[in-house]
Amino acid sequence: xxxxxxxxxxxxxxxxxxxxxxxxxxxxxxxxxxxxxxxxxxxxxxxxxxxxxxxxxxxxxxxxxxxxxxxxxxxxxxxxxxxxxxxxxxxxxxxxxxxxxxxxxxxxxxxxxxxxxxxxxxxxxxxxxxxxxxxxxxxxxxxxxxxxxxxxxxxxxxxxxxxxxxxxxxxxxxxxxx
Amino acid sequence: xxxxxxxxxxxxxxxxxxxxxxxxxxxxxxxxxxxxxxxxxxxxxxxxxxxxxxxxxxxxxxxxxxxxxxxxxxxxxxxxxxxxxxxxxxxxxxxxxxxxxxxxxxxxxxxxxxxxxxxxxxxxxxxxxxxxxxxxxxxxxxxxxxxxxxxxxxxxxxxxxxxxxxxxxxxxxxxxxx
Amino acid sequence: xxxxxxxxxxxxxxxxxxxxxxxxxxxxxxxxxxxxxxxxxxxxxxxxxxxxxxxxxxxxxxxxxxxxxxxxxxxxxxxxxxxxxxxxxxxxxxxxxxxxxxxxxxxxxxxxxxxxxxxxxxxxxxxxxxxxxxxxxxxxxxxxxxxxxxxxxxxxxxxxxxxxxxxxxxxxxxxxxx
Amino acid sequence: xxxxxxxxxxxxxxxxxxxxxxxxxxxxxxxxxxxxxxxxxxxxxxxxxxxxxxxxxxxxxxxxxxxxxxxxxxxxxxxxxxxxxxxxxxxxxxxxxxxxxxxxxxxxxxxxxxxxxxxxxxxxxxxxxxxxxxxxxxxxxxxxxxxxxxxxxxxxxxxxxxxxxxxxxxxxxxxxxx
Numbered sequence: 001x002x003x004x005x006x007x008x009x010x011x012x013x014x015x016x017x018x019x020x021x022x023x024x025x026x027x028x029x030x031x032x033x034x035x036x037x038x039x040x041x042x043x044x045x046x047x048x049x050x051x052x053x054x055x056x057x058x059x060x061x062x063x064x065x066x067x068x069x070x071x072x073x074x075x076x077x078x079x080x081x082x083x084x085x086x087x088x089x090x091x092x093x094x095x096x097x098x099x100x101x102x103x104x105x106x107x108x109x110x111x112x113x114x115x116x117x118x119x120x121x122x123x124x125x126x127x128x129x130x131x132x133x134x135x136x137x138x139x140x141x142x143x144x145x146x147x148x149x150x151x152x153x154x155x156x157x158x159x160x161x162x163x164x165x166x167x168x169x170x171x172x173x174x175x176x177x178x
Numbered sequence: 179x180x181x182x183x184x185x186x187x188x189x190x191x192x193x194x195x196x197x198x199x200x201x202x203x204x205x206x207x208x209x210x211x212x213x214x215x216x217x218x219x220x221x222x223x224x225x226x227x228x229x230x231x232x233x234x235x236x237x238x239x240x241x242x243x244x245x246x247x248x249x250x251x252x253x254x255x256x257x258x259x260x261x262x263x264x265x266x267x268x269x270x271x272x273x274x275x276x277x278x279x280x281x282x283x284x285x286x287x288x289x290x291x292x293x294x295x296x297x298x299x300x301x302x303x304x305x306x307x308x309x310x311x312x313x314x315x316x317x318x319x320x321x322x323x324x325x326x327x328x329x330x331x332x333x334x335x336x337x338x339x340x341x342x343x344x345x346x347x348x349x350x351x352x353x354x355x356x
Numbered sequence: 357x358x359x360x361x362x363x364x365x366x367x368x369x370x371x372x373x374x375x376x377x378x379x380x381x382x383x384x385x386x387x388x389x390x391x392x393x394x395x396x397x398x399x400x401x402x403x404x405x406x407x408x409x410x411x412x413x414x415x416x417x418x419x420x421x422x423x424x425x426x427x428x429x430x431x432x433x434x435x436x437x438x439x440x441x442x443x444x445x446x447x448x449x450x451x452x453x454x455x456x457x458x459x460x461x462x463x464x465x466x467x468x469x470x471x472x473x474x475x476x477x478x479x480x481x482x483x484x485x486x487x488x489x490x491x492x493x494x495x496x497x498x499x500x501x502x503x504x505x506x507x508x509x510x511x512x513x514x515x516x517x518x519x520x521x522x523x524x525x526x527x528x529x530x531x532x533x534x
Numbered sequence: 535x536x537x538x539x540x541x542x543x544x545x546x547x548x549x550x551x552x553x554x555x556x557x558x559x560x561x562x563x564x565x566x567x568x569x570x571x572x573x574x575x576x577x578x579x580x581x582x583x584x585x586x587x588x589x590x591x592x593x594x595x596x597x598x599x600x601x602x603x604x605x606x607x608x609x610x611x612x613x614x615x616x617x618x619x620x621x622x623x624x625x626x627x628x629x630x631x632x633x634x635x636x637x638x639x640x641x642x643x644x645x646x647x648x649x650x651x652x653x654x655x656x657x658x659x660x661x662x663x664x665x666x667x668x669x670x671x672x673x674x675x676x677x678x679x680x681x682x683x684x685x686x687x688x689x690x691x692x693x694x695x696x697x698x699x700x701x702x703x704x705x706x707x708x709x710x711x712x
Contacts, residue, residue: 069374
């Protein structure tokens with residue numbers, strides 16, 4: 001077969017490229033902003049008398065990886081024997097409270113949050129996992145700010161969506177408090 | 179060619195299996211214990227008048243992923259603008275102090291640590307990354323215990339060794355302290 | 357908190373391990389045998405007057421990765437401008453024929469196959485992909501054997517199932533035929 | 535801490551992004567062209583009386599993944615019990631011949647190749663692996679062309695380089711030849 005024929009074939013037919021697109025930094029940041037926005041929406045829904053628990057459940061199902069695996073979740077204010085919330089029930093209790101199995105949970109997402117934003121110090125992406133480390137700053141409706149240190153590991157699913165496989169949120173260390 | 183010949187070929191020749199072995203839970207746990215043991219060794223070397231800084235440097239090079247990428251490292255007692263130590267210098271300063279660029283660092287590994295052990299709440303393994311979440315409990319030479327919450331992301335290199343890509347260590351939340 | 361308490365916690369609570377299980381050699385071999393069995397089933401269905409095309413469609417959907425991406429499929433007897441079948445339609449035409457867009461296809465799976473087995477020379481597993489290289493030996497209902505060289509790349513989906521991302525099947529080189 | 539301070543921190547400090555860069559299509563194509571160029575260089579070195587075997591050894595070490603794992607290599611003209619070359623020795627014998635253990639090998643790279651180019655039909659990239667399927671067209675010094683079907687799986691190492699984990703090369707099926 002002549003080179004001429006091949007050239008025309010090469011020009012006529014597009015190469016079919018496949019495989020999941022690599023996770024990008026902007027995709028990571030969108031997932032982080034999505035978490036912030038979701039928290040605010042639960043808070044606002046609660047303030048307006050809506051069903052914050054139902055909403056929180058939907059958000060957990062969409063944003064966390066509980067359907068596939070235990071999630072390595074350490075919420076900011078969780079402590080003692082209930083420090084780690086590897087099940088969906090533990091996450092839901094933390095966000096909206098009211099679960100007798102988690103008596104210390106008051107519902108972090110029910111607080112009057114007005115704003116939330118992230119500031120990353122570093123990210124790391126490899127394969128299906130994208131990782132962030134930095135702060136999230138919450139502002140409540142009175143204007144008071146709360147800053148937490150937050151690390152997320154997001155997992156990209158076959159559907160292309162990022163879900164939280166690890167979430168560790170903590171109050172910054174303060175030498176004066178010791 | 180007859181089936182008989184193929185059967186004999188199949189029996190005579192071993193199938194060559196390749197590809198990096200998957201990260202196992204026990205490999206993850208060995209890496210965690212290795213970190214604990216390394217901390218104790220730096221501490222003991224310091225107590226005995228050895229070169230703790232040189233040792234810490236070797237340990238960081240072997241155990242952390244700084245050669246490949248910024249490491250998402252949030253040490254327990256780091257705070258303020260130096261909360262995150264994405265460079266090797268920042269990690270070394272935290273462990274052994276004495277770096278004018280990190281004036282708040284006293285050298286966490288120079289404390290009189292006698293024992294250190296981890297207790298995992300959850301792990302997650304995918305591809306080249308193995309993740310742990312749980313506690314590490316340190317005991318000093320007086321017998322006093324310090325418990326921290328610790329999350330590691332280990333990366334398996336082409337050499338088969340695990341190196342720390344993320345390390346977040348924090349003091350447990352205590353409602354009484356607030 | 358005392359070490360005793362921690363020991364009891366560690367013993368009382370199981371560590372939650374997550375992440376997709378690594379692809380095993382036996383899982384790869386099961387997928388290979390599954391392909392062989394599926395071919396025989398299409399052939400048998402055709403001989404018995406069943407709807408071989410409908411069956412082949414279901415098998416392609418279950419066994420090939422067309423839903424996610426173009427598949428790198430080079431069937432044994434495909435040639436010329438239709439050598440590569442990156443679309444589902446091209447795969448279906450190859451297996452059962454009857455598609456005017458693929459006039460050379462007679463339906464490989466419609467041949468009177470009675471047995472099919474694979475003999476691997478080598479495998480390679482990494483991340484979501486498991487790869488095999490070796491032979492497949494087909495035996496028709498008259499007892500005649502056909503041997504092909506076959507390479508598969510299987511992709512493990514989030515559902516844990518392996519699907520064919522690459523399939524290259526060729527007639528062994530024979531110096532006498534040249 | 536005020537939002538203003540955080541904004542300035544966010545602006546002053548760059549986020550540190552880590553993790554291996556995803557394999558790109560152009561990186562895949564460079565590796566393919568590199569293979570073609572290397573073949574031509576071995577051929578030219580041989581014609582000019584150079585040490586083609588030594589060169590071929592260096593090229594295999596740089597371009598194939600034998601150091602890490604058995605390579606799934608099926609060269610175009612290999613057949614019978616020596617069809618698959620999972621070891622470096624088998625690859626070297628194929629390219630330059632002269633190995634008594636591989637008596638049928640005449641040295642594919644010693645032929646008088648003048649040009650070589652690839653034409654991809656499809657590619658697939660996931661994690662550390664990048665896959666191509668298509669043709670390679672060789673032109674010898676007399677202007678005669680040889681076309682083969684070729685599939686490569688390249689593995690990206692921690693050093694960022696692509697190495698061949700699978701290479702299957704075959705003569706196109708021709709119904710007239712049967």
